[in-house]
Amino acid sequence: MADFNQKVICLLTDFGLKGQHYVASIKGVILKINPDINIIDITHNITPFSIIEASYILKATYKHFPEESIFINVVDPGVGSSREILAIKTLSKHYLIGPNNGIFSGNFAKDIDECIEIQNDDFFNKPISNTFHGRDIMAPVAAHLISGISFKKFGPKFNIKNLKGIPFTFKINNEKRIIQCIIQYIDSFGNATTNIPMDNNKIHNSEITLNEGKEIIIEIKEKTFKGFFNLNFSSVPVGSLLFLVGSTGFLEISINQGNASKKLGLKLGDNTTIKL
Amino acid sequence: MADFNQKVICLLTDFGLKGQHYVASIKGVILKINPDINIIDITHNITPFSIIEASYILKATYKHFPEESIFINVVDPGVGSSREILAIKTLSKHYLIGPNNGIFSGNFAKDIDECIEIQNDDFFNKPISNTFHGRDIMAPVAAHLISGISFKKFGPKFNIKNLKGIPFTFKINNEKRIIQCIIQYIDSFGNATTNIPMDNNKIHNSEITLNEGKEIIIEIKEKTFKGFFNLNFSSVPVGSLLFLVGSTGFLEISINQGNASKKLGLKLGDNTTIKL
Amino acid sequence: MADFNQKVICLLTDFGLKGQHYVASIKGVILKINPDINIIDITHNITPFSIIEASYILKATYKHFPEESIFINVVDPGVGSSREILAIKTLSKHYLIGPNNGIFSGNFAKDIDECIEIQNDDFFNKPISNTFHGRDIMAPVAAHLISGISFKKFGPKFNIKNLKGIPFTFKINNEKRIIQCIIQYIDSFGNATTNIPMDNNKIHNSEITLNEGKEIIIEIKEKTFKGFFNLNFSSVPVGSLLFLVGSTGFLEISINQGNASKKLGLKLGDNTTIKL
Numbered sequence: 112m113a114d115f116n117q118k119v120i121c122l123l124t125d126f127g128l129k130g131q132h133y134v135a136s137i138k139g140v141i142l143k144i145n146p147d148i149n150i151i152d153i154t155h156n157i158t159p160f161s162i163i164e165a166s167y168i169l170k171a172t173y174k175h176f177p178e179e180s181i182f183i184n185v186v187d188p189g190v191g192s193s194r195e196i197l198a199i200k201t202l203s204k205h206y207l208i209g210p211n212n213g214i215f216s217g218n219f220a221k222d223i224d225e226c227i228e229i230q231n232d233d234f235f236n237k238p239i240s241n242t243f244h245g246r247d248i249m250a251p252v253a254a255h256l257i258s259g260i261s262f263k264k265f266g267p268k269f270n271i272k273n274l275k276g277i278p279f280t281f282k283i284n285n286e287k288r289i290i291q292c293i294i295q296y297i298d299s300f301g302n303a304t305t306n307i308p309m310d311n312n313k314i315h316n317s318e319i320t321l322n323e324g325k326e327i328i329i330e331i332k333e334k335t336f337k338g339f340f341n342l343n344f345s346s347v348p349v350g351s352l353l354f355l356v357g358s359t360g361f362l363e364i365s366i367n368q369g370n371a372s373k374k375l376g377l378k379l380g381d382n383t384t385i386k387l
Numbered sequence: 388m389a390d391f392n393q394k395v396i397c398l399l400t401d402f403g404l405k406g407q408h409y410v411a412s413i414k415g416v417i418l419k420i421n422p423d424i425n426i427i428d429i430t431h432n433i434t435p436f437s438i439i440e441a442s443y444i445l446k447a448t449y450k451h452f453p454e455e456s457i458f459i460n461v462v463d464p465g466v467g468s469s470r471e472i473l474a475i476k477t478l479s480k481h482y483l484i485g486p487n488n489g490i491f492s493g494n495f496a497k498d499i500d501e502c503i504e505i506q507n508d509d510f511f512n513k514p515i516s517n518t519f520h521g522r523d524i525m526a527p528v529a530a531h532l533i534s535g536i537s538f539k540k541f542g543p544k545f546n547i548k549n550l551k552g553i554p555f556t557f558k559i560n561n562e563k564r565i566i567q568c569i570i571q572y573i574d575s576f577g578n579a580t581t582n583i584p585m586d587n588n589k590i591h592n593s594e595i596t597l598n599e600g601k602e603i604i605i606e607i608k609e610k611t612f613k614g615f616f617n618l619n620f621s622s623v624p625v626g627s628l629l630f631l632v633g634s635t636g637f638l639e640i641s642i643n644q645g646n647a648s649k650k651l652g653l654k655l656g657d658n659t660t661i662k663l
Numbered sequence: 664m665a666d667f668n669q670k671v672i673c674l675l676t677d678f679g680l681k682g683q684h685y686v687a688s689i690k691g692v693i694l695k696i697n698p699d700i701n702i703i704d705i706t707h708n709i710t711p712f713s714i715i716e717a718s719y720i721l722k723a724t725y726k727h728f729p730e731e732s733i734f735i736n737v738v739d740p741g742v743g744s745s746r747e748i749l750a751i752k753t754l755s756k757h758y759l760i761g762p763n764n765g766i767f768s769g770n771f772a773k774d775i776d777e778c779i780e781i782q783n784d785d786f787f788n789k790p791i792s793n794t795f796h797g798r799d800i801m802a803p804v805a806a807h808l809i810s811g812i813s814f815k816k817f818g819p820k821f822n823i824k825n826l827k828g829i830p831f832t833f834k835i836n837n838e839k840r841i842i843q844c845i846i847q848y849i850d851s852f853g854n855a856t857t858n859i860p861m862d863n864n865k866i867h868n869s870e871i872t873l874n875e876g877k878e879i880i881i882e883i884k885e886k887t888f889k890g891f892f893n894l895n896f897s898s899v900p901v902g903s904l905l906f907l908v909g910s911t912g913f914l915e916i917s918i919n920q921g922n923a924s925k926k927l928g929l930k931l932g933d934n935t936t937i938k939l
Contacts, residue, residue: 115669135430146391155683172684190620240632299677358685404680405851407704412723418729464897467894
């Protein structure tokens with residue numbers, strides 16, 4: 112195989128199955144500018160308009176990709192309004208493009224190197240529609256950026272103090288060993304990912320370490336469930352509730368070969384209380 | 388990045404989620420012939436057997452792709468019958484491959500440069516199955532065509548007078564300002580795309596221009612709804628009905644952050660009446 | 664187009680729509696190791712934990728791909744348990760990677776050239792999670808293997824006598840012309856694929872040949888249905904039950920432009936009886 116060193120643009124949207132052709136249009140626009148780009152789908156099945164979920168998925172995936180990869184994020188309920196479209200260069204040397212609607216809030220702040228507001232319409236796909244800036248603005252900007260146009264050419268510096276946030280409950284009571292948290296993702300198997308960050312068995316930035324087999328109680332909408340902390344699914348019998356460190360580094364609520372979210376009545380964005 | 392100039396083959400099918408591996412077989416056949424082709428999914432979620440929808444999606448996407456890109460269209464309820472398999476070269480320099488079942492009807496006629504019937508089985512994948520001509524005929528023909536085999540080698544000229552049509556209501560009464568149309572697409576958000584073509588605010592080939600804020604009435608199955616023409620979703624309150632020019636250039640019926648098709652009871656192929 | 668000769672890695676999982684980002688992480692890990700790999704999705708919509716279905720889909724697709732292509736199979740309910748992760752080199756010159764849980768059972772045996780157990784953690788993505796060996800073990804091993812690392816470097820030889828099997832009913836009574844079989848796949852259209860292998864019109868390894876138009880009776884859960892053997896869908900009226908040789912070479916139960924599985928009440932893994 113010859114050495115080619117293909118560059119990567121990743122797409123993350125809430126277009127869903129019936130919007131797969133919108134994604135295709137974005138890909139067409141990119142390939143027309145540079146046919147040698149490798150375009151990868153992160154997901155197009157974000158719950159429509161859910162910025163919490165989109166932000167989680169972006170955080171969970173981007174560092175797995177090669178340096179210089181660009182991520183286009185089109186979860187954009189405010190399309191056509193005055194919300195800014197941003198481009199971020201991270202310290203990890205990835206590029207993130209998307210509307211300033213909360214998707215870049217929270218932990219991203221620590222990884223931002225530079226941030227600009229995309230304004231230079233020399234690089235847009237004309238005529239610009241009012242309803243599809245993913246295709247007409249973000250896609251061509253990403254294709255030009257990856258093809259060598261300088262980051263600063265696309266618009267003026269954006270002050271990251273003006274990055275929009277999202278409401279995001281997370282409180283630890285170290286003494287009572289109670290954690291308030293939210294469900295930031297539910298996967299196809301019904302595994303529910305909290306926003307409790309783990310360093311292996313230890314809860315990040317806390318004194319609390321969980322031992323294999325430790326009992327954990329979870330309160331959801333006034334109901335209480337009991338499970339055990341374990342390192343993997345097969346440590347507990349089929350059908351049992353367990354808490355484990357998910358593959359994205361957060362505490363996850365699961366049932367071995369079962370659907371935890373259905374059984375516990377969990378929904379995306381739900382507030383829950385974990386008692387250790 | 389070295390200059391490689393990768394060629395593109397695009398796939399459009401109604402295979403759905405449980406047919407993703409049929410798509411994979413098509414990709415395998417293509418890559419076995421030429422491993423350097425970039426294969427892009429337009430969509431595989433066409434409503435099963437819906438030629439109206441497939442034709443709309445193809446029209447809405449192909450011109451966004453680089454010249455020389457090939458589009459394989461496998462919405463093919465007549466597979467194994469005597470329907471012809473066609474290859475079209477467009478004036479826009481794209482290639483379209485698919486059965487003669489209506490998918491190439493309507494506006495395509497204006498963009499057709501040459502049309503042949505695919506017959507030369509030197510380029511087929513043998514043994515040819517009776518139920519999967521996408522994999523056994525269309526895929527290898529596309530791979531050989533993009534790799535340099537001359538268009539005319541695949542079969543004899545096909546007279547485009549014999550292109551199959553699809554029923555497609557579209558009547559404007561300029562005086563009464565009433566339009567009969569159909570719903571040719573409904574996306575994941577419930578946005579319903581009519582077949583009324585727009586040149587920005589003006590209805591194509593008519594005297595009628597719509598001004599921002601204009602009231603529009605829509606009649607569906609004897610029910611009547613009222614909304615306003617707007618340039619983007621966020622011009623109206625969340626939950627309001629609006630009419631806008633969709634990103635594919637047709638008049639679209641939407642609800643800001645809501646599901647218009649569910650609320651209005653719209654289905655793919657429905658006849659509707661728009662009063663301006 | 665320059666000659667580049669891109670290598671292919673294929674992915675087959677049960678991650679589903681809400682797990683599309685897990686797939687993306689696998690792709691990121693691969694591209695970080697070698698950006699020039701062409702990654703193809705076989706399917707991510709395997710029924711969760713269904714090894715029967717995964718095994719069928721792998722068998723139905725891999726030989727369509729170029730030699731040297733690698734297939735990563737992540738249908739892995741035993742992740743984190745002591746089940747081995749295997750790499751197989753086939754006589755057809757493809758590579759198959761996945762857990763030893765039955766996915767490589769049945770007909771694969773005839774095509775296996777070499778089999779190793781993946782153990783060399785020099786090639787793993789660290790830290791290794793307990794719940795996602797597809798990303799942390801299988802993906803980087805595949806990327807290194809395709810980039811030139813020798814097959815034997817990844818672990819010791821594995822005795823294929825220890826390959827796990829799956830229960831798989833298939834009995835022919837040649838005299839009474841009765842076949843016991845199971846449903847190993849149901850596609851988006853409701854076509855149900857049995858595990859009866861066909862050599863064109865002849866049942867493989869039997870005396871039985873089916874003629875066009877032959878009546879066939881199928882018994883499912885004490886109900887009986889009648890249809891006809893045909894070469895393609897359009898040989899029978901819309902809505903009629905037919906039996907045909909599916910595009911993967913097995914006898915398939917279908918309704919022309921209808922949903923056979925819904926009408927007959929067929930489910931994945933069902934035992935059925937075919938009377939000829």
